[in-house]
Amino acid sequence: MGVRMDELDRKILRALQADAGQSLDEIARQVGSSKTPVWNRVRKLREAGVIGPSTVIVDPEALGLEACFFVLIRTSEHEADWQKRFLAALKARPEVQEAHRLAGEIDYILKVRVANAKAYDDFYQALISEVRVFNVTALLSMEELKASTALPV
Amino acid sequence: MGVRMDELDRKILRALQADAGQSLDEIARQVGSSKTPVWNRVRKLREAGVIGPSTVIVDPEALGLEACFFVLIRTSEHEADWQKRFLAALKARPEVQEAHRLAGEIDYILKVRVANAKAYDDFYQALISEVRVFNVTALLSMEELKASTALPV
DNA sequence: CGTGAAACTCGGAAACA
C-alpha cells in the first residue's frame, strides 16, 4: 500500500492522533493551513485506509481491569487447521487485546487484560482446553510505564 | 478509583470505543436511551477519567512502519536513579508504544514499532548506550493476528 | 488547489415535566 503523503499530511495525522476531537479550524491552525484543504486531506486519508475509525482511550483500572499479562506461547502444532482454531479462539475473547505470530523460539505473544489473577487463570484454562499448546509463559505487568496509541509520524 | 457504573454506562462505553465519531443521537439510539442522558453520562465519565482523549486508529503499514518487536529486558540495576533514566529514555522515544515493568525473571517488556530491522537496531544501540541493561531479547512479530484498543466492558 | 460563504448537523445548555 503505497500512499503518497507529504509533510502536511503527516502534520494532520499527528494532530488527529493527539486529539481526534479537535475542530477542523483548530487543526488547520496547528498545521498552518486552512479548513477546506485539511478536510480534503482527511477525507483522502480515510478513503485510503490510513486513518481508520476513531476511538476513545478508556482507563482500564476504572473498569476494574487491574491485571495485564503478556503471554508467550510455544506450540508443537503448525497445521493450518490448528492455526485457524487458535486464531478463532483469540478473536472470540475480548480480554485478548493483542496477538502476534512471532519469528523464532516463541511462536505467539498475547497481551491479555483481565480483572485479576483468577480471571487470567480462567482465560488460560479456557484457552488450553480449546487448542493444544506446548508451553505457556505468562509475564505479569506490575506497572504500565508507557502506553501510547500514537504512531511516530 | 471506584467509579459507579451501570449497564447503560457500559453500553455507552462500548459504542464510543467502537466508533467515537458517532453523534449523540446515534449512540442514544444504540443504547436505548436519548440524547441528554447519554450526554450527561459521557460528561461524568470524562470527568471521572474513565474516558480519556479520543484518537484515530492509524494503519502502521501505510506509514512504512512494517516491523514490530517485543523487547524483553533484564537488568542488574534496580536503583531509583537508573529507573528514572530508563523511564525517561522510553518516554522520549516515540517508537516505544508500550512499556511495562514486570514481575519475575524478566524486568521489562517493550513494544516497539519501527520501519525495519535496521531501524530497530538503531533504537537498540541508542537505548543500551543510554542505560545499562543486563540482557535483551527481541521477539519479532511476523503477523499481527489481533489488535484491539477496545477494553472488554 | 485554496478561499469564502452557504446549508445543514451536532454538541451543549437550559427549561420543563
Next chain:
DNA sequence: TGTTTCCGAGTTTCACG
C-alpha cells in the same frame, strides 16, 4: 432523571478566484 427546545459552533458542500 428523561424530554423538548434552542442556539452557537462545527462539518460538509459548492461556486468562485
